[in-house]
Amino acid sequence: MNTDLTEEEMRRALFGSPAPAPKVTALASSTSIPDVARAQAVKPQPKKKSTKAYTPRLRVTMQVTNEFEGKTYELIHEADTLSTLLAEQEAVKMAKKKYRYVKVISVKSM
Template identity: 35%
Template structure:
């Protein structure tokens, strides 16, 4: 087995033999509508939290929105943001909007 292959040989083995200069696709295909891309880029996640300073006291309902793709990251960011002001935070719901 040859372990001293050049980058071009590895690319040719993986992707097939080509001209070596991949051209970027800058034009939209006529089949994909423009609003489908904007819908995907505009997706957000909303987290609803119950926050309070007393353990069994009255709570406030707050919401946090982010355009991240990970529900876990958005949930952790929301908890981190409201932990500064409130002592207790409880996640009620996480939904994509």
């Protein structure tokens, strides 16, 4: 590759030549177009099953109960997100539907 180009050569390379392109006129011919045989229909190929992409998941562990200072149960919720705050909020929202008191113990990635 030649790196010693003049300014005019660089302009032509970037922007094309300043002269308009020559016009090409098609000649009207009286020859007929030959008949073209119809191509056979192509059968659609079965789609390949793509492998599932890795989805980030977080495991939220909580202690839940309906009685204050009563017997607690451990509840595990898996969230499909990278944000620990969103995973925690989603888990607490889900647990509040059934339990009155919810305490988040840990949020770990899987």
